[in-house]
Amino acid sequence: MYKLYGRNTEYGVQKISLWVDSLHPDDRARCERELQDAITGVRIFDTTFRILTPSGETRYLKAVAGSILDHAGVTVEMFGVNFDVTESVLAAQKQAQLLDELTRINGELNTFTYSASHDLKSPLRGIDQLASWITEDLGDDINDQTKEHLRLMRSRIDRMERLLGDLLAYSRVGRSVDDAVSVNTYALVDDIYDLCVSNKNFTLYRAENMPIVVTYKVPLELVFRNLISNVVKHHDKASGNIWISAEEKGNFIEFFVRDDGPGVSAEHQDRVFGMFQTLRPRDEIEGSGIGLALVKKSIESVGGRVKLESNGLNGCTFRFTWPSIVVAK
Template sequence: MKQLMDIDDDEDITKLSILDYYPAWALKIVKEQGIPSAIANGTWLGETALLTEDGRELPVSQLIIAHKSANDKIDYISTVMRNLSQQKKAENSLKEKAQELKWSNQELLKITALLKKRNQELDSFAYVTSHDLKAPLRAIANLATWLEEDLGDQIPEESQQQLQLMQSRVQRMDGLIQGLLEYSRIGRQNTPIKTVDVGNLVRNIVDSLAPPPGFKIEIADSMPRLETKELLLQQVFSNLISNAIKYHPQESGNILISVEEAAEFYQFSVCDDGLGIDPQYHDRIFTIFQTLQARDTIESTGIGLSIVKKIVEDQGGKVWVDSQLGEKTTFYFTWYK
């Protein structure tokens, strides 16, 4: 009793009743429920509290036992108590955590609803912007084509060059708009998961890109089959292989597409023997709208590698480049199984 209530060992408590150490509410439970129930049934178990020397309430689990004589009369009543302070503290902590979790879930639901609304707005904006921008571009392209067809040789050579440059600019802008649309949709589309033969996927991509006859493109035999989002993997390979062809300084070259298997993912690589990339630009090339060559030299939107990076990282992988200026360039990316 002294240890439970933190009473000094030399203090005499023999003249005090245990009832003197109950707070009012606990004393009421003991008198109205505990003792009557123990007399009627032999025992009573419940939660009460005791008052410590400094006036604090100490939560306890209390067992009240009615001891009866042979003639079924009550000889005396005893009680056993167990300190519930740590248990109550843990329960209160759990309640607080549960309440925090409830608030967090409510906030998460609000944020999710807001994000869904913003995505819908972004889709609508992207569609309207695409339509509003592409319509005048088509008109400009058609106008340039009609001028060439109608006037033919009457157009001075310099003007013909200007018309061709205008058509090239229109095509670039159209590609830029399409690239922005693709970039904005990454991670927000319900892309189905399929069983993909990566070897066949890469071969189909190479066929669709129709590289110049002088290019030798080798695809490793060890390409896996895996359950994945085919469209996204196709976009990654298509951009990397297309860049390897587009930025090669010659009409002939070698491209090797290979894979290494790890425990949880595959590491794919696309290697070419082109100009190489200075290490100081290795991070820059993955930034949207960034190109290392003038757009008048090679038509490029500067979005392709940004799309690759966004897709790969959205799938939990990473992408990087290994290259030196004047040497081969190898793009690596990981793709989880």
């Protein structure tokens, strides 16, 4: 006890006096009140407080004490133990400070992302409208080279708009405020296919045992939408096939999205999940390069994992796990 309080037994200070005199001024009234409550039997003495040592150092101690009562039930003596919890308290304070700072920074980033997305889209739409007017004004007098330049300009404006939208979606992943709902993944995949695959030369095969999960619908929908759209976008033929199935894996469902496209070589399989990554030139294929990064972040936000499997010659299989029941954070 004396060692914890930075004192020497030679001073002959009684323990209760040592405790009271060492209490931090801001904690003294509370601690004395809690001690009195313990003496009168109102509560057990179990508290954390600060002390000031003779050297001026502040320490955090935890004290737990019990009472010895006489035949009348009156406290005649107390006994207990003190623990030095300075390191754990300071660590918790530091953690709270870092979390507050991280929350503040994330809030600023979210505000910036939303503002940038909104403010940049307006001039982009104006440029696109201007290109459209130029095309209309020139009419039949427009030459092939100018027509191609205007087409490329509008194509890149469209790409930039989608990039801004995807950046906004990426910043929002993992912060769903919606309630978890029951989602029939068979019907979900069917709806996404009808929405995303206008070219019905691509055939969708769904397993009959596609599960019903209790989850946030929007993130799961985003995952399937990007994976199905990618098949059509990156396929090397005008027609193809998409197979989607699922298996139970404990508390998770493992989904498989497989295609018969050109495949992805081993050295590029991790790269595809990075931001702004495309394996073909941007002018050959429209995309922001964020789709699979969105997929990965959405899956990991609910505790799942995603993996790409391909022999690099024909076909890809995206495997990802998703909890059968999402637990609210």
